């Protein structure tokens with residue numbers, strides 16, 4: 260249906276709303292937000308509800324999309340909605356039975372590639388030229404992707420990295436800010452960190468890390484919140500928190516000592532000892548190590564077999580294992596985030612970031 264001088268009628272609009280309910284293919288978050296915003300604008304006019312809290316991510320994204328339409332007339336919003344649905348229906352009509360890779364990819368993420376196939380939802384960190392360092396946008400997109408994966412019909416959710424690294428941890432340029440912004444940014448950073456880690460603590464389905472290469476910082480500490488951790492023998496595990504004037508996060512101040520004993524945990528978390536994959540496996544952080552040459556093949560064969568197991572049994576067993584310490588983990592997460600909020604404002608931390616940046620400047 261194309262735009263006409265008269266715009267779409269109420270009947271066209273209602274029929275588009277019904278068509279949306281029948282759509283088989285998920286159009287992705289970006290399109291869903293546009294549809295939501297235009298639907299609200301067409302039926303209620305300009306955004307008239309209070310802005311949701313900053314950590315209420317999904318409702319805030321919806322509110323932002325609706326609010327961004329400003330005073331767009333109801334008729335135009337109705338027409339835009341009809342056009343959007345018409346575009347979606349024709350692309351899904353023309354889709355073939357066997358969907359190409361590009362079709363299985365879910366739209367709406369800029370820093371991740373999210374795909375769902377064979378009962379497995381894969382979330383791939385996608386900043387290979389920056390060693391998958393985690394920007395603020397990336398933390399937010401990972402939370403949205405986990406939220407979507409928790410509700411989709413897949414059995415297993417996988418996190419992995421594109422390129423040679425799993426992830427080099429927090430993007431240190433997240434800290435490049437003027438001194439007058441520091442306090443507020445540290446406050447917001449602590450909320451983001453707490454919410455990010457909280458999503459992993461609460462994730463309801465089996466969660467698997469496919470550690471394709473070296474992992475640094477938070478991409479190591481978060482691993483203890485996964486149910487399986489498969490690593491290439493090229494992967495290393497490094498938490499240089501003290502070198503950065505920082506302290507452990509992702510509940511590792513509790514999970515690492517309980518996993519490997521306080522002496523081994525101290526070696527990693529206080530003194531920044533880098534472990535090989537075999538060492539990480541011996542300490543219980545990694546489930547199994549594979550030769551890099553056969554890593555992808557072996558891991559995905561294994562995961563495809565696991566994804567055929569009864570979905571609800573897997574989910575319930577995971578929850579039985581994890582529920583014992585959930586409340587404790589949330590409390591530890593909140594405390595670690597509070598301590599980091601202070602650390603980020605310290606001279607030790609600022610100097611360490613400057614050292615990293617000046618090392619770059621010399622390259």
Ligand SMILES: CCCCCC/C=C/C(=O)SCCNC(=O)CCNC(=O)[C@H](O)C(C)(C)COP(=O)(O)OP(=O)(O)OC[C@H]1O[C@@H](n2cnc3c(N)ncnc32)[C@H](O)[C@@H]1OP(=O)(O)O
Pocket residue numbers: 388389390392393398427428429430431432433448449451452475476477478499500503505508615619
């Ligand atoms: C909401 C906030 C939550 C915060 C939670 C707290 C989290 C804490 C942590 O995660 S601490 C760990 C932080 N990470 C690091 O300290 C790693 C820093 N990076 C490095 O040491 C190295 O880049 C390397 C060892 C990962 C890789 O070295 P090398 O192989 O020599 O490659 P390059 O250094 O040339 O890297 C290529 C390119 O990527 C950029 N980059 C890599 N990692 C990061 C990073 N963590 N932050 C920012 N940028 C990073 C690097 O600068 C290069 O960029 P360029 O090509 O120069 O533009």
